[in-house]
Amino acid sequence: MSLTVAALTRGAMTEFEQKLRQQHEESMHAELEALLATAGRAEAEVSRKDFSGFKNLFHRFLQVKGPSVEWAKINRPPEDSIQPYEKIKAKGLPNNITETLNKLVVVKLNGGLGTSMGCKGPKSLISVRNENTFLDLTVQQIEHLNKTYNADVPLVLMNSFNTDEDTKKILQKYSHHRVKIHTFNQSRYPRINKESLLPIATNMGMTGENAEAWYPPGHGDIYASFHNSGLLDNLLAEGREYMFVSNIDNLGATVDLFILHHLICQPADKRCEFIMEVTDKTRADVKGGTLIQYEDHLRLLEIAQVPKAHVDEFKSVTKFKIFNTNNLWISLSAIKRLQERNSMDLEIIVNPKTLDGGLNVIQLETAVGAAIKSFNNAMGVNVPRSRFLPVKTSSDLLLVMSNLYSLDAGSLTMSKKREFLTTPHVKLGSSFTKVQDFLTRFENIPDMLELDHLTVSGDVTFGKNVSLKGTVIIIANHGDRIDIPAGAMLENKIVSGNLRILDH
Template sequence: MTPVPAKERDRTISMAAEEEIMSILKERLKEITNKTPLEKQENVSRELDNFYRLYGKWRGGISDELIWDKIRPLPESMLQGYSSLKKVDEDDTEGISKLLDKLVVLKLNGERDFDKYHEGLGTGMGLGSACPKSLIRVREESTFLDITISQIENLNESYGVSVPLVLMNSLNTDSETGHALKKYKGSNVEVLTYLQSYYPRIDRETLLPFVKDYNDDGNDGWYPPGHGDLYESLYNSGVLDKLIEMGKEIIFISNIDNLGATVDLNILSHIVKSGCQSQFIAEVTNKTRADVKGGTLIDYNGCVKLLEYAQVPKEHVDDFKCVKKFKIFNTNNLWINLKSIRERVVQGTLERDVIVNHKALGDGRNVIQLETAVGAAIKNFSGAFAINVPRSRFLPVKHTSDLLLVMSNLYSLEEGVIAMSPDRMFPSTPLIKLGPDFKRIQDFLKRFQTIPDLLELDHLTVTGDVHFGRDVSLRGTVIIIANHGERIDIPSNSLLENKIVSGNLRILDH
């Protein structure tokens, strides 16, 4: 076949050429399946069938391209304030137990986020793509996985229930996560894991996969297609059916790096008391200037729809970033009815917008990845709406600047729940900007003998070769700049309040 131009969804390609591409693709996917070991063939065939449908949607131009003028902020009928929810009676342990008996918690434990505009946790902190998010130590020697299991252990013990934990892993995180789970063998939490799908990358010149079998070309030829794959891979793994057989009705989904995404009994009660008629509920929170690229929920032709930054036309990017127009953003905390998921997967009616991610591989090849977002499925569920939750339910750790906050005395950790210290005078968190010398987590940890006191900090900017001694206190606005070739050592027991520090300040051992 003669290579075709690599323009995204090139309209100059004739219908005959499109049909030829699809025909060749179908044959190539069959070849890949046939070369797969027998024990994996069924799952690989299902995954590649899903890829074929996603590819056909993209090539056919059925990508739900938005007409900007039709976009509206969510009306009150689709957006409910958290304060309006009826609070659960904390003394009604029997009632709470009945609620929790219907619940399963799922954490997204891949190696990176789907959106090319947001670095994944591992890459954002210099850990590489194969680092499981769940195994990073973030607080008092506890990892994300430790904190998550501690939360659920406490629920199960307090209310005599068995809320299970499900981890959606990728090929790169599954093995290490499996080893880490051995330490919880005696826990009262049943942990189920499954692998998300892997799709073949598309060569931008030929518009076809360049891999020839499932193990071909290492991992360069394959990619996880974003967390929107959760539904099909949960079903294909058999875990979805197992959860329903266990009597579970509602799944709470969140990113494992969001320390604020704990089980909320008020939201759970609201869903159950509605008879689970609200099949899909998304948690949103108010946008700040730090969230301008965060996906938002909109009203589009009378339906709730997720709008991601990657889908916004260039001429409307500034409009999208406007906090006054788009006041909320998606936290990726989702509550969904399990049987509704199975019904839509089986019927093939679970539509999500295609996100086209252009990448350059290390060998210089330009490729296309077709991806989807888990929240984009909201448009497929009847009665779907959003709840505007407190900011405390969105506490992600994507970069070392986030890590500095959660490791500090701004937060406490009790029974797996991270909470802001009552000694903090303001409910907002400080704005922290750390330079490239702090990006890698290994370098970050070496630069702090102990984490500074941040209780009264408003803003911190640190660039260059800067090191902090023990028991340093930072208050107000602090800016520390070490120019190239310089080094600044902040002495132990120092108090910096509304200070700018620059130049050389070196403390030597003697």
């Protein structure tokens, strides 16, 4: 008899269910050992460490008894646990910026592919501004810091098995830059058949029928992988104290000297081991994780953990006013302590997938921010929106390529010519999803300094030097085409049908 995912979410376990779970665990262990037997010696050594983490996750998954949070126990965080950025900034800069910076490591989460934007290979290698990729901009930012302050801040990339090879090839081009670059790989976990709760892999290979059998288990894996790689110990031995972690596609996630100074200048007994940068929610961010007080700890609450009856409440911008940017500052010695004690208990995210052949599988994942509850004196800092500038879609790409931003030493800053601090709301249709298609539809990027809202749908192209202001909606119905001519200025316009707009 099979124990399905649905059965795992009920209340207290019967003796029968406990036996059933034990059988599943034993079957899983046997399957993993059989997979390891198909690996070479070096690969088996790495995979054994990976599987150790996976077994722990799978064991905890089998013990699940309903939602990981009880809604009635959720409280707003105490006021002093989320500090406004201005208060942190008021403390000023460190006396010796070089010495302070030399205690820092910058870590970028680089495990993702560019498939959602129609690109092959690592997302970090997509060009986002003036032919610069996410990785180029990151290297430029850190090199600028190192040159300006005569510092030695290293860059660490957490790759996945999907991105490691391509990323390492590219790294050679930075050999003459003033940045030391290290990499380590996050774990490789087996996808599980939703019905049998056993791995779908037949061997350790990554091609053919096994191509879809493996996955990188979310960025919460950073703690174990960083520790297991040996890199954490090496950096501690160099005198590094904190790491600044962010997604590589968040172009707003630059090193902030004020936050770093706040961490370093605390007395040893009160030192904060974990800062999560949060920012105010808008209607576009309603699904973002938020900070709550839960059983005397600051904790990250993700939408996946919210009981269905309370999802609308979670999305409310009045009750939960802030969300997690995934820009995190974390003590390296605290990571080592928690890993050695095996005391980092991250909530499990069960991610269901349907593979190309129609097979239903689940992936067990964790999130890096969920560890906040395990660290001493953890806090949130409410940062300006400018520190959250992710590029997830071609709509985001249009914003960062436009004259809304200027580029300086790898950092994007909002143009002083824009009257509003907020960015326009941009929605591009499916014809723009793939980066290559997107680029062919713009002869150059329109002037967007005075734009509030842009919706484009269907077969639409833009000529050179187009200017968009206020609210602009352009909809070409199926079979129609709209060409916006060079030099056109559209202000508060709705355009539809099948036409070419005449020069204004």
